Amino acid sequence: MAEMDTSSGGGHKKGPGVKKGKKLSTRVDLTPMVDLGFLLITFFIFTTTMSEPTAMRLFLPKDTEKPEDQNKVKSSGALTIMLGKDNGVFYYEGELLPDGSNFKSSGFKDIRQEIITKKKSTNPEDFVVVIKAGPESTYKNTVDILDEMAINEVKRYALVDIVDVELQLMKATENAGK
Amino acid sequence: MPRVKVPRKSTSVDMTAMCDVAFLLLSFFILTTKFKASDALAVTTPKSVSTKVVDNKNVVLITMDKEGKAYISLGDEDKDEKEAVIDLIDQWKGLSLTAAEKKSWLAPSSYIGVPFSQLKSFLQLTPDQVKNFKSPGIPVTDTANNEMEMWVRAVQSAYQGKKMNLLLKGDNDAKYPVFKGIMTALKKNEIFKFSMVTDPQGVPEGTDLWKTNQRNPGKATDAE
Numbered sequence: 001m002a003e004m005d006t007s008s009g010g011g012h013k014k015g016p017g018v019k020k021g022k023k024l025s026t027r028v029d030l031t032p033m034v035d036l037g038f039l040l041i042t043f044f045i046f047t048t049t050m051s052e053p054t055a056m057r058l059f060l061p062k063d064t065e066k067p068e069d070q071n072k073v074k075s076s077g078a079l080t081i082m083l084g085k086d087n088g089v090f091y092y093e094g095e096l097l098p099d100g101s102n103f104k105s106s107g108f109k110d111i112r113q114e115i116i117t118k119k120k121s122t123n124p125e126d127f128v129v130v131i132k133a134g135p136e137s138t139y140k141n142t143v144d145i146l147d148e149m150a151i152n153e154v155k156r157y158a159l160v161d162i163v164d165v166e167l168q169l170m171k172a173t174e175n176a177g178k
Numbered sequence: 179m180p181r182v183k184v185p186r187k188s189t190s191v192d193m194t195a196m197c198d199v200a201f202l203l204l205s206f207f208i209l210t211t212k213f214k215a216s217d218a219l220a221v222t223t224p225k226s227v228s229t230k231v232v233d234n235k236n237v238v239l240i241t242m243d244k245e246g247k248a249y250i251s252l253g254d255e256d257k258d259e260k261e262a263v264i265d266l267i268d269q270w271k272g273l274s275l276t277a278a279e280k281k282s283w284l285a286p287s288s289y290i291g292v293p294f295s296q297l298k299s300f301l302q303l304t305p306d307q308v309k310n311f312k313s314p315g316i317p318v319t320d321t322a323n324n325e326m327e328m329w330v331r332a333v334q335s336a337y338q339g340k341k342m343n344l345l346l347k348g349d350n351d352a353k354y355p356v357f358k359g360i361m362t363a364l365k366k367n368e369i370f371k372f373s374m375v376t377d378p379q380g381v382p383e384g385t386d387l388w389k390t391n392q393r394n395p396g397k398a399t400d401a402e
Contacts, residue, residue, distance in 0.1 A: 055233075055374065056230075139242060139356070
């Protein structure tokens with residue numbers, strides 16, 4: 001260990017007039033060193049980036065002008081999710097009714113349940129999620145909802161531009177909630 | 179009755195062993211730490227369940243900061259491509275950039291976040307000035323004047339024959355129209371797939387993806 005035998009084992013005896021040198025222990029108190037060591041460890045633990053950033057793939061559809069090239073969505077199997085401001089989520093199933101009665105508001109916590117319910121109740125062939133992000137929604141909302149597609153294994157989904165009717169309904173709902 | 183002699187023991191513990199352990203751990207952490215490269219642009223990326231680690235080769239990075247400004251930067255190893263990109267932009271836009279101005283783009287971790295009209299003056303800035311310079315961002319939201327489209331086209335021709343790794347790094351608070359503008363720029367250049375940089379997060383229990391992962395563990399989840 002970190003100590004040495006300092007006793008002069010049977011060394012020469014000094015004369016009676018010679019003062020005996022004080023025997024200093026070479027034993028060092030290591031506590032401060034340990035403290036320092038652990039301090040540095042904590043520092044490195046906190047600055048280390050353990051999680052490397054990951055990448056999420058996104059495939060965009062080609063814009064086609066010709067209507068016959070576009071994939072027709074069977075409206076009954078569609079779930080349209082709209083993203084509003086302040087992390088608001090709105091959705092409707094199938095087609096939007098003229099009076100907007102099937103337009104419902106939701107949140108990021110509840111939308112998963114909606115997606116699961118819809119996925120279970122629809123024929124997998126027809127199931128498609130249409131994502132319409134409003135101009136007030138953030139990039140985080142978009143990634144979150146795309147992530148939600150991955151979480152619930154929704155195979156078919158599309159990012160579509162929002163239309164005025166929906167935008168207005170969204171605004172009206174937002175204002176009504178205030 | 180003989181008295182039991184209780185030997186008085188010193189309470190001081192030998193710290194050597196503890197010291198050894200502490201420094202062993204310390205050296206481990208020093209050696210394994212990879213410091214976060216100080217990004218020129220501070221961006222907090224959203225979280226996703228994707229587990230695919232970002233590939234750092236042939237990176238073309240489009241960044242969106244929280245104010246919704248777009249920037250473009252290329253990997254530092256791709257010196258030739260960087261040069262090609264700035265040459266092409268110079269040519270197409272007739273900016274008549276000097277060699278010194280092009281050189282400042284070739285510097286490591288350089289980025290561009292200015293419209294073409296300001297590009298020349300931006301490249302004249304010294305590295306210190308760039309730090310304090312508030313970039314207005316590459317215009318993307320204006321459909322008629324989406325400058326990102328031209329940047330992507332330049333990048334695309336620079337990386338011809340090579341597999342470029344297009345990454346989009348967006349801030350949580352960036353607004354959707356900016357993202358859409360960048361998507362449009364990519365679409366116009368016939369790029370239909372790209373990767374979005376995210377922070378990993380766990381898959382919520384009980385969901386379909388979670389069940390799939392339970393069935394075949396160890397497989398990377400990816401939205402492909």
